[in-house]
Amino acid sequence: MTITEVSEQFNLTPDTLRYYERIGIIPRVNRNKSGNRDYTEEDCRWIEHIKCMRGIGLPVEILIKYVELYRQGDTADHARVELLIEQRKQLLSRMEEMNRVLERMDEKIERLSNQ
Numbered sequence: 001m002t003i004t005e006v007s008e009q010f011n012l013t014p015d016t017l018r019y020y021e022r023i024g025i026i027p028r029v030n031r032n033k034s035g036n037r038d039y040t041e042e043d044c045r046w047i048e049h050i051k052c053m054r055g056i057g058l059p060v061e062i063l064i065k066y067v068e069l070y071r072q073g074d075t076a077d078h079a080r081v082e083l084l085i086e087q088r089k090q091l092l093s094r095m096e097e098m099n100r101v102l103e104r105m106d107e108k109i110e111r112l113s114n115q
Helices: 004-008 016-021 041-055 059-070 073-113
Strands: none
Touching: 004 016, 004 073, 016 041, 041 059, 059 073
């Protein structure tokens, strides 16, 4: 797939895809004979995973660390799990805070609606 096709499929700009490749959070993408990126299904799985992780707010630095650990193979599985567990804890904390804000917002809407 071309960078344009992948960009459209994942709703990411080509610049974002190039950036992700440059900083190493997606593997280096093979090039075709013309020198253009030629994305494989495996590349797309990485992009989908990274987009999901970015969507829940994981910092780029954490994703870089995760990919570094992934590249180390099975010996780094425990470290990857620990990294994900820590990020999950942080996500739950953010979700709890968002729920508190949502409740306050609902209360405010209710009060204002009943005036």
